[in-house]
Amino acid sequence: MKRIYLIIALTFGLVHFASAQADQQVTLGTTHNYNVTAVAGYTYTWTVDAAGTNTDVSAVTGNTISVDWNQAVGVYNITVYATDATNCISETETIKVEVLGQSSVLFAAADDAQTCSDLDGNIFGGGASGGSSSFQVKFTGGLAPYDLVYRVLDATDTQVGSDVTVNGLNATDQVDVPNQFINDGTTDAVYKVVIVSATTKDGAAVALPADDADKTRTITVLPKPRITGGIKF
Incomplete structure (x- = not known):
């Protein structure tokens, strides 16, 4: 039984470690586009960690954003949620972007x-x-x-x-x-x-x-x- 607990613990640790990794790598100073599938009648609210970019997405309500990764090397989050016509909101979607140093x-x-x-x-x-x-x-x-x-x-x-x-x-x-x-x-x-x-x-x-x-x-x-x-x- 102890061995089963150990395997479960190790498996959870590996999954947790993998989930902490970046979903995308980009080079400092480059611009990248991000989107979710558009649904008629939805508006979208985006947030991007300010430490990595000076791009302001607060006014974007569409399903696509463009981010200029120009501030600092590091790992940053992009998050989006949708609001429907009745003002109900979706779960959030988040990805991690690792900004690499200039080459x-x-x-x-x-x-x-x-x-x-x-x-x-x-x-x-x-x-x-x-x-x-x-x-x-x-x-x-x-x-x-x-x-x-x-x-x-x-x-x-x-x-x-x-x-x-x-x-x-x-x-x-x-x-x-x-x-x-x-x-x-x-x-x-x-x-x-x-x-x-x-x-x-x-x-x-x-x-x-x-x-x-x-x-x-x-x-x-x-x-x-x-x-x-x-x-x-």
């Missing part, structure tokens, strides 16, 4: 890359790094997954190609840059991979490092080997 991103490791030159026609030219150079990135804060935009610059800081967007990155992840570089010279050619911007899942801008070294990595492209004199016969 930042940087290259997480000193992983500058080296690769062989591709051959004419962008045919892969071999080398230890394979068809792409991989760079570790780390996001802190905000709602995952994240989208990141990078660009490639040559030795004169001229952009090579268009900006590239990588979607669905985790807090710790890697970005793979295709090694589509041709070096017809006799010395190494160095390209920069630069983080341009990033956003959280709910659209908040991710802060970039103030130090260029934390948002820049290099790819060194070795000179293309050449056979001179052709095949003799």
Whole structure:
């Protein structure tokens, strides 16, 4: 019998713990919409914990609200109840929203890359790094997954190609840059991979490092080997 009591107690504890968790996570500074199913003749009364937002919903009587989570990190309640045409009221519905801190991103490791030159026609030219150079990135804060935009610059800081967007990155992840570089010279050619911007899942801008070294990595492209004199016969 004691074991049964213990199982019941543990089960209640787990249910209670789960019920205390947030129903939704958002990033500080983002705006989100909330609604209940509209019923004809009902008016709705909404409340939102003021510590998390300066949005005033006291005048809203419809079934939808928009909340700007812009005050402070924490867990906050959104509550709503309905009033019908006879002034009877419903039970309240409440959800918990966890506001996460603003996010930042940087290259997480000193992983500058080296690769062989591709051959004419962008045919892969071999080398230890394979068809792409991989760079570790780390996001802190905000709602995952994240989208990141990078660009490639040559030795004169001229952009090579268009900006590239990588979607669905985790807090710790890697970005793979295709090694589509041709070096017809006799010395190494160095390209920069630069983080341009990033956003959280709910659209908040991710802060970039103030130090260029934390948002820049290099790819060194070795000179293309050449056979001179052709095949003799």
